Amino acid sequence: MADKVTSLQVAQLAGVSQSAVSRVFTPGASVSKKTEEKVRKAAAELGYRPNVLARAMVSGKSRIIGLVVAYLDNYFYPEALEKLSNALQEQGYHVLIFMASRTAGNIDTVMDEILDYQVDGVILASVAMSSDIVMRCQQAGVPVVLFNRSQDIEGVTTVASDNFGGGRKVAEFLVQGGHQRIAYIAGWQGASTQRDREAGFRAALTEAGHALFAHQVGDFHTEKARAAARRMFDVAPDQRPDAVFVANDHMALAVMDVIRFELGLRVPEDVSVVGYDDVPPAGWPAYNLTTIRQRANLMVAETVAALFEHIGTPDTAEPRKVAIDGPLVVRASARLPKGWTPQRTET
């Protein structure tokens, strides 16, 4: 258990000043070839590595990004988390994780804890947040980006897929597919993703001269989605929708389970199901769920770019609202319009 090696020890071994050591490990500093060599040699010998915390204290930059995430059982998030973390790591930043799930109400506590770590930025991934959480960051001077959430709040950068457009696409697809009784199972009403998806869906339905045949709320929650599906489909055949758009895949898979295994209906012969996200299980042959893909790679890239922009130029960087277009991935869970063919799943 070797003790911590400090820059001073390296300096002494190398026969230079402590600041010389610091400079060697500071990217844009001026050191002579000779000094650098001596220092690196001594550092290697001692196994020295700069203390990030000490560096953070004096420089004011911790190179830590706080990531607040709520649900890891919606499989869109593990994927996003992995990509976010990787992208940040590549830039020399690291992710301090805060689970807001169990913490339930005290998301405020979580924010305090985040800020205590002097994080350089915060990513709020689909957390139910009152705008004051964002304000807390802002008045603490910490850049924030909302991931997979949009428009809730002014003056903050958000990155999401084009939920309104996605909703539209689903409606158009279902209408073209010849469905007559089109229904919707909603996510949690407080989520902008939910609201936008529903709004786009309804708008396109109306434009096509269709009314929404049925509507239930699943709150982005598996069990609630099951219950919603039962209320919607465990009815007389002529009251039953022939197509349903479910606000995300996490719920859509559960809805398919109820439709097929509890109620014994066929998908898509009796009812077409379309989801949103394109999580990995949606592509599994046991589901083959037609869905709107959220392009996680792009969303992550935009999020990281925006965050660094705000970190780099805290005052000039304008908040922006990024909406990334996502394709409809046509699989077998919904009846196809004439001339359409199901796609292969690529990444």
Next chain:
Amino acid sequence: MADKVTSLQVAQLAGVSQSAVSRVFTPGASVSKKTEEKVRKAAAELGYRPNVLARAMVSGKSRIIGLVVAYLDNYFYPEALEKLSNALQEQGYHVLIFMASRTAGNIDTVMDEILDYQVDGVILASVAMSSDIVMRCQQAGVPVVLFNRSQDIEGVTTVASDNFGGGRKVAEFLVQGGHQRIAYIAGWQGASTQRDREAGFRAALTEAGHALFAHQVGDFHTEKARAAARRMFDVAPDQRPDAVFVANDHMALAVMDVIRFELGLRVPEDVSVVGYDDVPPAGWPAYNLTTIRQRANLMVAETVAALFEHIGTPDTAEPRKVAIDGPLVVRASARLPKGWTPQRTET
């Protein structure tokens, strides 16, 4: 954008010394009721919160735990991560995440980065690690616990399920179920989980007078598991196993897909499939996978307890090997022995 509030500012407003402020925010310190009140009032007014980084510098305790994780597409890990993070948060610790996946070879780099943050402890979650990674931590004086990995290395605490016992259970269940041609699809050979599961499985098979009928390697990887399944099952009926134990659910689900949807065989009528982990999709009715449950809650609790033990008493705490027993969750993907009935999935 309010500037950072320091303890000094609070002290001045409260009319006390800076150390007094520090004491108020230090759990076991001695402060008079009166002083505490004044300080808390001033702190609240200014919105003061102690700087965790500064505290870490002087105290030597960062209250950060480094968590190295490789795969988030094996859905056992998001669950574990969430629970780990929550358990740590409850103790006032936080998780700095390091994805070892993309980083491929340079897991060593990752370790350096972790240690740079002066983490109080490290949890290695199922990472392919040469023992020198553990040694790196140990010689840096940082406690380590291996999560979901066992026995690889001496002198380090590991927490895993009883993989050997789990493998046994599966073999016994399959034998009792009357299967005659029992096969195994292995995970990555470097993983102790894989080796133990296979060893237990083979041991019980041998004891029951059975030989392993077929063996393929899937490396814990979806695509490789698919290929393994094809090699194993796309053969003449009399060459085909009537049961297969797959080293984890992540692969088992893919194997079921191949068996049912590519090859058109029935599960369990033509072939029984058993997995390991009991990830959420294993319980979905589209799969109903019989599997060994890894008790994530217990594993997490043991991991956190062991870690804190090592953090608290770095020298006296003995490394231990924890193996947590996991039940066989009997669902419908494997033929039942006489008198057995499938279970409901509970958590």
Next chain:
DNA sequence: ATGAAAGCGCTAACAA
């Protein structure tokens, strides 16, 4: 119980 003072390990002026 409280204040003064000494650092934790480092970066960033400032001289030289």
Next chain:
DNA sequence: TTGTTAGCGCTTTCAT
């Protein structure tokens, strides 16, 4: 290019 110096915000003796 280099060394000297002054902190970053805090905890922790040590007196009082």
